[in-house]
Amino acid sequence: MNAKKTLEIVVEKCRNVMFGIATFSLFINFLMLTAPIYMLQVFDRVMASRSVETLLLLTFIAMAALVVLGCLELVRTIVFIKVSRWIERQVGGAILTGAVIEALDHQSNASTQGLRDLSTVRSFLTGPGMFPILDAPWAPIFLIAIFLLHPWLGLLALVGAALLFAFALANDFATRSPLQKANAASARAMNKAETATRNAEALEAMGMTTGVVRQWSAENDIALVNQSNASIRGGVITAMSKSLRLALQVGILGLGAYLAIAEALTPGSMIAASILMSRALAPVESIIGSWRSAILARTAYQRLRNRLNDFPDRDVAMPLPTPKSVIDVEALNFSYGDSDELTLSDVTFSIQPGEIIGLVGPSASGKSTLARLLVGIAKPSAGHVRLGDREISSWEPSDRGRHIGYLPQDVELLTGTVRENVARMKDVEPDVVVAAAKTAGAHEMIMRLTLGYDTPIGDNGAALSGGQRQRIALARAVFGRPAFLILDEPSSNLDASGEEALLASLQTLKTAGAAIAVIAHRPSLLRIADKIIVLDKGEIRMMGSPEEVFPQVTRNQPVKPAKTA
Numbered sequence: 001m002n003a004k005k006t007l008e009i010v011v012e013k014c015r016n017v018m019f020g021i022a023t024f025s026l027f028i029n030f031l032m033l034t035a036p037i038y039m040l041q042v043f044d045r046v047m048a049s050r051s052v053e054t055l056l057l058l059t060f061i062a063m064a065a066l067v068v069l070g071c072l073e074l075v076r077t078i079v080f081i082k083v084s085r086w087i088e089r090q091v092g093g094a095i096l097t098g099a100v101i102e103a104l105d106h107q108s109n110a111s112t113q114g115l116r117d118l119s120t121v122r123s124f125l126t127g128p129g130m131f132p133i134l135d136a137p138w139a140p141i142f143l144i145a146i147f148l149l150h151p152w153l154g155l156l157a158l159v160g161a162a163l164l165f166a167f168a169l170a171n172d173f174a175t176r177s178p179l180q181k182a183n184a185a186s187a188r189a190m191n192k193a194e195t196a197t198r199n200a201e202a203l204e205a206m207g208m209t210t211g212v213v214r215q216w217s218a219e220n221d222i223a224l225v226n227q228s229n230a231s232i233r234g235g236v237i238t239a240m241s242k243s244l245r246l247a248l249q250v251g252i253l254g255l256g257a258y259l260a261i262a263e264a265l266t267p268g269s270m271i272a273a274s275i276l277m278s279r280a281l282a283p284v285e286s287i288i289g290s291w292r293s294a295i296l297a298r299t300a301y302q303r304l305r306n307r308l309n310d311f312p313d314r315d316v317a318m319p320l321p322t323p324k325s326v327i328d329v330e331a332l333n334f335s336y337g338d339s340d341e342l343t344l345s346d347v348t349f350s351i352q353p354g355e356i357i358g359l360v361g362p363s364a365s366g367k368s369t370l371a372r373l374l375v376g377i378a379k380p381s382a383g384h385v386r387l388g389d390r391e392i393s394s395w396e397p398s399d400r401g402r403h404i405g406y407l408p409q410d411v412e413l414l415t416g417t418v419r420e421n422v423a424r425m426k427d428v429e430p431d432v433v434v435a436a437a438k439t440a441g442a443h444e445m446i447m448r449l450t451l452g453y454d455t456p457i458g459d460n461g462a463a464l465s466g467g468q469r470q471r472i473a474l475a476r477a478v479f480g481r482p483a484f485l486i487l488d489e490p491s492s493n494l495d496a497s498g499e500e501a502l503l504a505s506l507q508t509l510k511t512a513g514a515a516i517a518v519i520a521h522r523p524s525l526l527r528i529a530d531k532i533i534v535l536d537k538g539e540i541r542m543m544g545s546p547e548e549v550f551p552q553v554t555r556n557q558p559v560k561p562a563k564t565a
Contacts, residue, residue, distance in 0.1 A: 010090050017083055022134065024076045029138035031069040032279050033145065036272035038062040043268025076131075084125040088118055094308065114307045116190075117300035124297035129290030135283040142280035149269045149276075150259055153252060157277045160248035164284040167241040172295070174233040179295050182226035183303075189219035245285050252277050324388045327351040327374065327484055327515050332383035334366075334373060334538075343369050344538045347383070351484075351515040356506060358526035358546070359519045361535035367519045368409055370535070371488045374517060375406045387484055405477035405485040409492070409519075411469050418446055419453040422475045433479070439508055440475035441501025466493035474502065478509060485509060486517040491525050503528060523550055 038058060046055045095114040124130060139161060147154030196203060196212045203209045256270030287294070332347040344366045351357050359367050372378040373385050376392040385392050387403065401424070413421050422433050433453060437443040445468060449455040457463050457472070464472070470493045477485060491499045507528060509516060520526055523546075532549040534542035542549055 010087055014083065014087065017079070021076055021079055022137075024072055024079075025134040026138060028069060028072050028076070029135060029141055031065050031072070033142070033276075034062050034065040034069065036145070036275040036279075039275060040266075040268040040272040043271060044266050047268075076134075080130065081126050084122040087125075088122050091118060091304075091308075095304070114304055116187075117304040117307075120300035121297050121304065124293055127290075127293065129286075129293040129297075132283040132286035132290065133294070136287060139280045139283060142276045146273050146276050146280070149273050150256075150265050152255060152259065153265075153273045153277075156248070156252055156255060157273075157280060160244070160251075160277065161281055161284060163244060164241055164281055167237050167244070168284060168287050171234055171237045174237065175230040176295060178226040178230040178233070180299060182223045182230065183296065183299055185219050185223035185226065189216055189223060192216045192219060241285055245281055248281065249274065249278060324353065324483070326353060326386075326388055327517070328384070328386040329374070330384040330386075332370075332373065332385060333381045334369060334378070335381050342381075342538055344373070347535075347538075347540055349533060349540070349543065351517060353513045353515055354510050355531070356510055356516040356518060356529045357531045357533055358529040359517060359533050359535060360521065360526070360549075361541075365535040366538040367535055368488055371406075371408070371486050371517070371519060374484075374486050375404050376400055402480060403483045405479070405482040407470075407473050407477045407487040407490050409488040411466075411473045411493075413457050413464075413469055413472060415459050416457065417451075417453065418449065418455050418457060418472055421457060421472055422453070422479055424476055424479055436479040437475045439478045439481075439505055440471060441498075441505045442471040442475045445471055446475075467495060467498055470494060471498060471501070474505065478505065481509075481512060482514065484515045484517075486519075488519045489521070490518065491520065499525065 041058050042055065045051075046058065092115065095118060143154060143157055143161065146157045192212065193216055196209075196216065203212055253270065253274050256265060256273050259265035260267050260270050328350045330348055332344055333342055334344040335342050347370065349357070359370065361367055369378070373380060374392070376385070376387075376395060376397075379393045387395075387400075392400065392404075414425065416425070419430070419433050422436055430453070434443060437446055437453075446453055446455075449468075455463070457469075470490065474487070474490060477487065491502055494502060503525070506516060506518070510528075518526060518529065526532060526546060529546055532542075532544060532546050533540055534549060542552065
């Protein structure tokens, strides 16, 4: 199911739940009348009759109503918590999946901002700012009750509610624009911070940290200034609304006292009116105080909805049997985005079971792009890439992954243990993990780690050397004996012994019948290749055995002797 459809289903189900919660809120607000009614009866009946029995009965009824009120409040709170948790479980996976797809498409806005927006919405649903919004529509119940006590009191309460509502609208008008600007700038600043931490070594080594911090500070200052402006404006309106509410409280008591003196109202009604107006205006005042949180949640939801709508759809296909280890590339063309310049042009070749091909060529010749097309994480602009008899990019990714092993040029491991990374984050038997590590020639290296296969690798493999990360990534690639394996510069961080282990691993996989493509610059790594393909400017310039290709490739590129110090 695509992300957009997921959000539509979640919103529709939440509407049904909100109807039930609104019903709870109706009964809760009716039960809020308990205190003023009790006060009215005590002053006007019990005090006049001096009946202890009536007082005890009224107290028992009021206490029972308040117990029911507390239970309803508790149920409403629990329902909100469960709904917010359910929303995150339903939508969170779709958001992260969409962010991964965006990253594959090299979109500049690909980030985890969607998850932060979802967290903002969830926090608002479970926070104190949500309940006043649910209670505010029932404020007319209390206003009607005040009118029943006396029209003048009702008119005063109605005017006060209208003024507080006007303050709420003014708060929205005054804070919406600066809050939107603050949120946008904060998101940009957070993305810069995430990028900086991912590239910490390069920044510190080349003295770029100061410049990056300066850029982050500029974006963060924009967020702080706009957030401060919104907070100041909201604070002014909140202070004015609180003063108004207290003034109304004094006013209704004063007016009630005047009416009581004129014998148009009983003292109990005067006290009850004060309590009723306090309850009628409390949700409106609370909304003004929590307006900033509501705006942030609404903005986060709108941004989340737009992001989910923009995510590319991912079709879910039926799992298929293990394909033949045959790769067919036919008239393949590829260009990034809307560019007319082809990164790959009319590329055609095949890889048979048990065959190793080497892909060589100068930088920017299209080798890594071809690798991404071969494993299905990019779609051709024209032409075909087939695994067995099916277009490789049309496979459902989790199903396709069973048949493909991929070692990218930039090795990235996930936070977790060595075992979890080798097993591709699946829960499998240890023997399967060890078998993959042995096939990759990494078992002995892993066993020399502090905790062996249970060694935490740190964030992005920070606890390991480059060679160790590459060998663990190779074990991950060969996990499950895939039908097709593509390795992009698999020996870039390996020493001589590591390269020998890699060659032995390739020979094992070749004997097992896997189709293998290796991108490399070192001729020594490709000595066991059956075929070499030379790419240049996105086109195949040469294809043949290593004995035929290498002499021609190196003929005009003599090796220069190293200079001595």
